[in-house]
Structure formats: C-alpha cells, structure tokens
Amino acid sequence: MVIVQTLDGEMGVLPGHIPLVAPLDIGPMRIKTGEVERRAAINGGFIEVTGSRVIVLSEAAEMAEEIDVARAKSARQRAEARLEAQQAEIDFARAQAALKRALTRLKVAGHEG
C-alpha cells in the first residue's frame, strides 16, 4: 500500500486501484510492503496510478534514511524566523512552504516537533 498526501488530503492506494492522477502536496509518503514500511518526504508533485503500478513524480524527494536532520532543523528555524519577521506577501508564502518542507522532513526522519 502507498499512502500519500494529495492536495485534497491523505490517500491510500492498494493494488488494483483504478487509474488515477492527482497532484501531491508537500508531505510524507509511506510505502508498505508486507510488514515493512518505508517513508519518504515528498516536495509536491504528482501521483499516477495504473492498475499495476504507482508512479510518484516529484521535483524533490528524500527517503527517510537520506534526510539530513541537522539541515532540516536549521531550515525550520530559518523559516520560522522569516515568518515572524512578516515581510511582503510573497515571502510569507515562500517561508510557509519552506517550513512545511522542513517539518515534513523532520517528521519522516522521526524527529518530530
């Protein structure tokens, strides 16, 4: 089973799912094969489901074990500082996205909060 974060919310895909295309939000992805679960941080993109396979297209994605926790933490601090400074609109949206990315990476890597 593959569980992803679409723009409309969390979605789980089991084998034999009907063909589907949906945009993805910044968020974690979980891949369950039997008892094994692998996690990845997805920086937006698309999921394409056909009968037999799932393709996740993302400009940036990291498997849990590849995530640099120290970097994610400093990215979170930078984003939070920028959000507190509250400058122009566009900076705000960008900082929010950056914060979301950092939080997702920390969550996937198992360093929540």
Added chain:
Amino acid sequence: MANTRDIKRRISSVESIGQITKAMEMVAAAKLRRAQASVIASRPYTFLQTQLVSRLQKAGLETSNQLLEPGNGPGAYIVIAGQRGLSGAYNANILRFAQQVVGSGQVIAVGRKAKDFFAKKGQQIIGEYRLKYEAPTYADAVNILKPLIGYFRDGIIGSLHLVYTEFISVLNHRPAVVQLLPITGAVDTADSESYIYEPSPEAVLERLLPRYLTALVFQGLLEAKASEYSAQRTAMKSATDNASEMIEQLTLSYNRARQTAITQEILEVVNGAQALEG
C-alpha cells in the same frame, strides 16, 4: 637556423601551455563525470513526466488547457549554448544548427555565447539568461520558463521550442530541438488508460503542464552542460597532445642547433690553430 636560446624559450612556453591545458582537461573530466551522472539520474523523471502527459492526451481530455492550443504570434526559441569558449566546436555546432532552426523567430538566449551570436546577427532576443558555470539547477529551468509561459498565454509568442545539445555519450553529442508550446504528445504510449482526475481534470492539467515543461527545460540544460564539458575535455586533450608533439619537434631542432653550434666552434678552433702553425 634559430639559435638555441630562442628554441629553449619556446620549448618552455609550450611546456607551460601544455600544463595548463592538461589541468583544464582534468577539471573538465571531473565536471563531466558529475554532469553525466546528473543527466542520467534526471532522465527517468523527464521520461515518465513526458509519458504521463502523452497518456493523458491520448486518453482524451474532456477539458482543454490554453497550453495545449496552437497560439497566434511569432515562434520563439530557447537556445542553450555555453557561457564561455575553450570547448572546441561545441558552441559553433549548436549555434549553426540553432540559426537554421530559428530562422526569423525570436530568441531566448541561455548562455553568453548564444546571446553574443544572435546579437551580432541582429536577431530579435526577447530573453537572456546567464548560467552559472557550475551545474544547472531546477530553479534555473523554472526562471527561464516562467516569463515565457506568460508570453504564450498573453499571445505575445505563438509557439516555443527548445534548442540544445543532446548528450548521447562522452564522445557523441548532437544538436536537437523539441517543441515545448503548444504541448503535443511527445512519445507514443501503447497502453491508454482512462484516468480519474483528482480533484478535477482542469486542476490536474493546470499543475501538471508547467511542471512537464520545466522538466523538459531542466533536462535540456543538463544535457547541454554534459555535452559542453565533454567537448571541453576533448578540446583540451587535443591541445595537450599538440603541445607534446610540438615540444618533441622543438627539442629535435634544439639538439640540431646545438650540434651545429658545437661543430662551428670546433671548426673555428681548428682553423685558428692551423693559422698559428702556418
């Protein structure tokens, strides 16, 4: 015959040129390895992205998107060339090809060589982008495309093509052109599924199409960069080879000149001695 000191000076200058080209060859080789790895790593993404768009088109969209419709207006071409020379025929090849493809169209020049070339030809340049010398980033592709998608939507340009050098192997690269706008199904896919679009076909296309274009441009940038480094390495290698060949010849003439000078001296000594005896 040139005197020995002149020849010696030339040998040492050719030697130092050879050392520089050798160093540049090594640098280009190292960069090539990295660029080649990123081209290859990025290909599956671009390919699947292309396949997805093609499949969606083949499945028959109930909706349309402006980016799929032929536009009115002049054609525009993104031309990717190098930021600097010293890479053999790389820039000349791509620019010669680009000139034929572009015709009287408008140019978005990526890399200084592209800009200089089309500016000299008096071609209309509607955009200019400088690449940092190191590896291109996804952000470069986003920045190049952003205004152009706007131009297309506003009807300022009617179509958009990408002209770049395709990296086939270390020794083989060739100029290529792909159509970006309006988007056409690029690859033929055997299987066609009818998809469900979440939340709606319009929303999916609106997000998917710009990403697809960005993926194509990014791939083009990576291919061009790897081709440039490989051309540069080849050029520097042949320069280094030429330098060592030249050194060999110069050493030969140096030895000959030295021999002649010694013979000359001996002759003078012998003649002098004979004159004293006589």
